[in-house]
Amino acid sequence: xxxxxxxxxLRGASLRSEVRLKKKRRLADVNNRTFLLMTTPAVLVYAVxxxxxxxxxxxxxxxxxxxxxxxxxxxxxxxxxxxxxxxVLIKVLGNNIEFSLLVVIFQTSLALLFAVYLVKNTxxxxxxxxxxxxxxxxxxxxxxxxxxxxxxxxxxxxxxxxRSVGLDFLALPWIGSETITLRALAFTQxxxxxxxxxxxxxxxxxxxxxxxxxxxxxxxxxxWQQFKSVTWPMALPTTAVVMAYxxxxxxxxxxxxxxxxxxxxxxxTSILATRIYLSAFNDLQFGYAxxxxxxxxxxIVVLTGLQRRVFRAKDQ
Amino acid sequence: xxxxxxxxxxxxxxxxxxxxxxxxxxISNGFAAGEVRGAKCNxxxxxxxxxxxxxxxxxxxxxxxxxxxxxxSSSNLKPVKAFKAPKGSIExxxxxxxxxxxxxxxxxxxEDLNPGVKITQTISNSADYxxxxxxxxxxxxxxxxxxxxxxSQFNQAAVAGFYTDLTNEQFTKRNxxxxxxxxxxxxxxxxxxxxxSLFNDPIYNIKIFKDEGWKLPKTFNEWIGYCKTAKAAGYxxxxxxxxxxxxxxxxxxxxxxxxxxxxxxxxKQVSDIDTGKTEITTKWFKDMxxxxxxxxxxxxxxxxxxxxTEADGNALFATGKSxxxxxxxxxxxxxxxxxxxxxxxxxxxxxxxxxDVNATYTGITNNPFIMGINKNAGKREQKIARxxxxxxxxxxxxxxxxxxxxxxxxVLGVEYDDVDLRNTQTIMSERLILxxxxxxxxxxxxxxxxxxxxxxxxGESVDKALEDGAKKIKQILNx
Numbered sequence: 001x002x003x004x005x006x007x008x009x010l011r012g013a014s015l016r017s018e019v020r021l022k023k024k025r026r027l028a029d030v031n032n033r034t035f036l037l038m039t040t041p042a043v044l045v046y047a048v049x050x051x052x053x054x055x056x057x058x059x060x061x062x063x064x065x066x067x068x069x070x071x072x073x074x075x076x077x078x079x080x081x082x083x084x085x086x087x088v089l090i091k092v093l094g095n096n097i098e099f100s101l102l103v104v105i106f107q108t109s110l111a112l113l114f115a116v117y118l119v120k121n122t123x124x125x126x127x128x129x130x131x132x133x134x135x136x137x138x139x140x141x142x143x144x145x146x147x148x149x150x151x152x153x154x155x156x157x158x159x160x161x162x163r164s165v166g167l168d169f170l171a172l173p174w175i176g177s178e179t180i181t182l183r184a185l186a187f188t189q190x191x192x193x194x195x196x197x198x199x200x201x202x203x204x205x206x207x208x209x210x211x212x213x214x215x216x217x218x219x220x221x222x223x224w225q226q227f228k229s230v231t232w233p234m235a236l237p238t239t240a241v242v243m244a245y246x247x248x249x250x251x252x253x254x255x256x257x258x259x260x261x262x263x264x265x266x267x268x269t270s271i272l273a274t275r276i277y278l279s280a281f282n283d284l285q286f287g288y289a290x291x292x293x294x295x296x297x298x299x300i301v302v303l304t305g306l307q308r309r310v311f312r313a314k315d316q
Numbered sequence: 317x318x319x320x321x322x323x324x325x326x327x328x329x330x331x332x333x334x335x336x337x338x339x340x341x342x343i344s345n346g347f348a349a350g351e352v353r354g355a356k357c358n359x360x361x362x363x364x365x366x367x368x369x370x371x372x373x374x375x376x377x378x379x380x381x382x383x384x385x386x387x388x389s390s391s392n393l394k395p396v397k398a399f400k401a402p403k404g405s406i407e408x409x410x411x412x413x414x415x416x417x418x419x420x421x422x423x424x425x426x427e428d429l430n431p432g433v434k435i436t437q438t439i440s441n442s443a444d445y446x447x448x449x450x451x452x453x454x455x456x457x458x459x460x461x462x463x464x465x466x467x468s469q470f471n472q473a474a475v476a477g478f479y480t481d482l483t484n485e486q487f488t489k490r491n492x493x494x495x496x497x498x499x500x501x502x503x504x505x506x507x508x509x510x511x512x513s514l515f516n517d518p519i520y521n522i523k524i525f526k527d528e529g530w531k532l533p534k535t536f537n538e539w540i541g542y543c544k545t546a547k548a549a550g551y552x553x554x555x556x557x558x559x560x561x562x563x564x565x566x567x568x569x570x571x572x573x574x575x576x577x578x579x580x581x582x583x584k585q586v587s588d589i590d591t592g593k594t595e596i597t598t599k600w601f602k603d604m605x606x607x608x609x610x611x612x613x614x615x616x617x618x619x620x621x622x623x624x625t626e627a628d629g630n631a632l633f634a635t636g637k638s639x640x641x642x643x644x645x646x647x648x649x650x651x652x653x654x655x656x657x658x659x660x661x662x663x664x665x666x667x668x669x670x671x672d673v674n675a676t677y678t679g680i681t682n683n684p685f686i687m688g689i690n691k692n693a694g695k696r697e698q699k700i701a702r703x704x705x706x707x708x709x710x711x712x713x714x715x716x717x718x719x720x721x722x723x724x725x726x727v728l729g730v731e732y733d734d735v736d737l738r739n740t741q742t743i744m745s746e747r748l749i750l751x752x753x754x755x756x757x758x759x760x761x762x763x764x765x766x767x768x769x770x771x772x773x774x775g776e777s778v779d780k781a782l783e784d785g786a787k788k789i790k791q792i793l794n795x
Contacts (some may be wrong), residue, residue, distance in 0.1 A: 176623025
């Protein structure tokens with residue numbers, strides 16, 4: 001009898017757990033279905049607009065194609081050409097590094113400097129912050145056209161002013177020289193985006209506890225010592241963000257450079273992005289452009305990897 | 317009231333004088349214009365238009381310049397009227413944003429004549445158009461009427477079988493100037509209709525030349541002399557746009573035109589560079605490049621020449637700082653927009669880069685803006701495009717376009733009364749060649765060759781610029 005009761009209780013318990021399990025499974029199924037339903041659109045968008053073009057780009061890297069007639073499979077020829085037989089690509093890589101370094105160094109330093117002076121929420125600070133941020137809201141093509149006019153050798157206000165005050169020797173060919181133009185473009189890029197970085201820095205600096213400055217002041221630290229020992233180390237995570245963002249921005253300066261110089265004169269201002277565009281849409285070498293874009297990806301991965309490593313080491 | 321005899325006689329005299337002046341003056345005005353068949357004319361090549369009764373200033377058998385009628389079409393029949401279009405919509409693809417308003421008006425008139433038809437202009441800038449338009453238009457069944465640049469783009473579309481054959485269309489035979497149709501032909505077929513008739517390189521400021529008492533240079537040495545004189549007078553001799561390669565490269569047309577004995581030889585030597593058979597360090601190209609250096613050393617180009625953008629170049633010319641704009645008649649509209657006072661003040665001339673006044677060629681012409689019907693468009697859309705094309709090839713429609721865009725056209729039945737169009741017709745008396753720049757079919761190669769010449773103008777030595785350019789071309793061709 002006892003056995004029977006035990007068996008019945010056991011069966012009841014197993015039945016209950018089975019029901020619970022079934023319920024769980026059903027819930028899991030519903031969850032799975034909901035999960036699938038919710039993620040499918042995003043996955044589809046990702047697949048159609050990112051994955052497919054990326055894979056297609058990889059495929060085209062092995063073809064010779066003018067963008068119109070039939071593509072011809074040429075194996076690794078495009079890669080061999082890029083590595084061994086393209087001086088322009090090497091030059092462009094150099095330009096890219098110089099441009100990025102100039103922009104990252106000057107944009108980050110200026111942004112930090114302005115942020116330190118504008119960190120307090122006074123009326124003057126707020127007004128200046130708005131003023132510095134203003135270029136950021138302009139479209140990059142507008143900025144490029146404005147600066148193209150400013151740099152114009154014959155009608156540009158910069159050279160006109162320099163000549164009017166007798167500084168003719170400083171009236172340089174800002175957008176027509178192989179030595180100056182890349183720097184002039186970097187200056188424009190810095191002018192364009194510094195305001196944005198100031199805002200990021202100010203947000204970071206306002207998180208630094210005031211007590212640290214008070215303690216430093218009690219210890220008799222000068223403003224420079226306060227900056228060196230408090231502001232700079234505490235702003236390091238923000239600096240990492242600013243630098244990463246600035247680096248990516250400098251790689252995406254295509255519209256600015258293309259509108260102002262189209263990579264000229266003599267490829268001296270071409271960066272990888274403009275070179276890829278010109279290879280594809282001007283030279284009609286779509287396969288080779290696809291190969292170069294793979295190099296661009298590798299370049300960005302290596303560079304950001306290096307940056308992260310440097311900041312991780314500093315953090316530690 | 318009595319009127320005396322003498323008063324009557326006086327009134328009669330006045331009335332007679334008035335009647336005589338009313339009838340005779342218009343006639344004498346007509347003669348004053350001098351545009352009467354057989355009458356003397358002054359500028360060889362000038363024409364009153366492309367109508368059946370239009371006149372051209374030509375030498376007669378006695379060697380005198382007289383107004384003459386000439387046959388411009390390949391047929392003796394009258395131009396064919398525009399076709400009726402079936403209902404539907406198409407897109408008209410081109411790159412001339414500056415013509416948008418004129419085409420809007422033409423399209424509106426066409427739509428009024430063909431209820432139920434809708435034509436939309438799809439316009440992108442010339443660089444984007446050159447690069448992507450064909451690919452986009454090919455897969456677009458609505459892109460039924462499209463235009464191409466002469467040279468590589470037309471060739472690419474022709475090779476790909478993108479065009480509907482227009483050879484046997486009546487408007488091809490009866491509505492256009494047959495001698496201007498060459499750039500729309502491929503393997504003996506008329507695949508596209510070149511709509512514009514341009515004259516390249518250079519435009520000059522008539523007033524400055526007149527005021528300064530300068531004559532238009534006829535040889536290379538005279539051009540060098542002009543540059544020195546103009547520079548000494550405080551001008552920038554040529555508003556050359558080194559920062560904008562597509563326009564900076566225009567003078568290569570003049571530079572190339574007499575580098576070979578004839579057009580076929582020229583085609584061969586350019587094609588050899590295009591395909592990598594020879595390099596730009598070859599003698600004929602080097603001789604030509606040396607002339608760029610000679611012009612540079614004579615002060616022909618602006619200071620900091622590689623910084624001069626298209627806007628700067630046009631402004632230098634429009635403001636009278638530079639008497640020469642080394643581009644072509646297609647720039648006149650833009651110059652007039654910058655300075656309306658330039659209307660009637662622009663002429664076009666040839667730029668002979670040899671010292672032989674009897675050189676084979678003395679001027680450049682071009683027939684771009686080649687209109688074609690997309691073979692991949694729907695059948696109905698093709699019919700609409702064909703009807704619209706036939707409408708664009710009506711004299712009065714083309715005349716409206718010519719007057720407003722300040723471009724000569726290839727269409728018959730047009731009268732040119734625009735002062736700039738009349739002034740620039742004088743180039744017709746030169747020995748013209750179709751712009752040889754477009755013999756290059758590989759755009760990357762032609763860009764690299766032209767970039768080497770731009771470097772020379774910018775101050776680089778001829779040898780170094782050509783060696784660098786040759787290396788670049790080799791790498792482009794992956795050799």
